Amino acid sequence: MHVGLVIAGDIDDGSGGFYYDRRLRDRLRDRGHEVTVASLSWESYPRQLADALRARRIATQLDAIGADVLVEDGLAHPSLVAVNPRVETPTVALLHMIASRARAGLVRYGVRQIERRFLSTVDAAVYNAEATRRAAEAMGAPERSVVAPPAGDRFSPDVSTAAIRERAAERPLEITFLGNVVERKGLDALVEGVSRLDRGSESGRSDGGGRSDTDGRSVDYRLTVVGDTDRDPAYVDRVRDAAADAGIAGRIQFTGRLDDDAVADRLRETHVLAVPSRYEPFGMVYLEAMGFGCVPLATTVGGAAEFVRDGESGFLVAPEDADAIADRLRRLADRERLAEMGTAARQAYEAWPTWTESMDDAVDFFEEVAR
Incomplete structure (x- = not known):
């Protein structure tokens, strides 16, 4: 089978969606299939929409690949919405997220209409989560589909219960x-939640030095922010200013992007992986951290609930709920509970499919479509 993998941008980009694409490409090749990667516009959403002006040319180029099936990363949907009706090769959407969920107001409405049109032009779909599939099918996506979720075994940590x-x-x-420092990832809410630890809780007290108490034991904390700070510098500045205003800037370290070895080292030292996103379509970073026995503080919006059991192997909090963030972190000040939940997180990671198993489900599906 020959697969045309159509993406927006550079497949070697460091984000989770591109990591998924690389794992899929490599697994296809491991199983003896030919893969041709076709990269379309990525600079901006309007620039992608401008590809409609050359839709016939792009369709001809994609058909010229000679693939048995075109697998189209959903992030390329603005470029493809006018292309797919002209393509003769069978098409499968690869949806890492519902793009309109990451936007607001009238922009969200406009993107949703374009995304809805794109989903009506494909023959089948592969999703990263059941939550993504439900949302896409509500927008008119094809019923022929499979869920092939990301895995957490990129680092394959050897971590014992002891x-x-x-x-x-x-x-x-x-x-x-851990993630790109952009508004969707909710670092501002996390900083606000952490700042409330300094002020204590209704039943606790604060010593004014970053320690609070709810049951007679002090809580000491430190926040490390790992991720690209160049995507939205204005947002980063707002978060830094909020931390300074709250008097906790000295407790927060921004490392910038780190390579995989450095990320693994950080997770080995971490108790809690906190990314309270406004929308997280799956949350691969939560699962990867759970492999190290880290307790995930994840969002209720998206696919995290499919592998994080709230109150057992992690916590799920609603977006922008700083009170809930502070409350869950206080609970983890109980070191016995922290140990129990860290152990449960590791067990959930071990029970989850590996990358090989998940990508095999996707490859099997592509073979069916190609036939």
């Missing part, structure tokens, strides 16, 4: 945010 318990006893409470 090591998780030993780390849980260490202080301070190490909280890590």
Whole structure:
């Protein structure tokens, strides 16, 4: 089988969606299939829409690949909405997210209409989560589909229960945010939540130095922000200003982007992986952190609930709910609970399909479509 993998931008980009695309490409090749990667516009959404002016030419180029099936990353949907009706090759949408969910107001409405049109032009779809499939089918996506979720075994950490318990006893409470520092990821809400730890809770007290108490034991904490700060510098400045205004800037470290080895080192030292996104279509970073026995503080919006059991292997909080964030972090100040939830997180990671298993489901589906 020959697969044309159509993406927006550079497949070697560091984001989770592109990592998924690379794993899919490599698994297809491992199973003896030919893969041709076709890269379309990525600079901006309007620039992608402008591809409609050359839709016939792009359709001819995609058909010229000679593929048995075109697998189209959903992030390329603005470029493809006018192309697919002209393509003769069978098409499968590869949806990492519902793009309109990451936007607001009239922009969200406009993107949703374009996205809806794109989904009506494909023959089948592969989704990263059941939540993504439900949302897409409500927009008119084809019923022929499969869910092939991301896996968490990129680092394949060898972490024992004893090591998780030993780390849980260490202080301070190490909280890590991992992701591009953009508004959708909710770092502002996390910083607000952490700042409330300094002010204590209704039943606790604060010593004014970053320690609060709810049951007679002090809580010490530190937040490390790992991720690209160049995507939205104005947002980063707002978060830094909020931390300074709250008097906690000294407790927050921004590392910028790190390579995989450095990320793994950070997760080995982390108690809590906190990314309270406004929308997280799956949340691969949560699952990867769970492999290290880190407790995920994840969002209720998206696919995280499919592998995070709230209150058992992690916590799910609504977007922008700083009170809930502070409350869940206070609960993890109980080091026995931290150890139990870290162990449960590791067990959930071990029960989840590997990348090979998940990508095989996608490849099997492509073979069916091609036939």
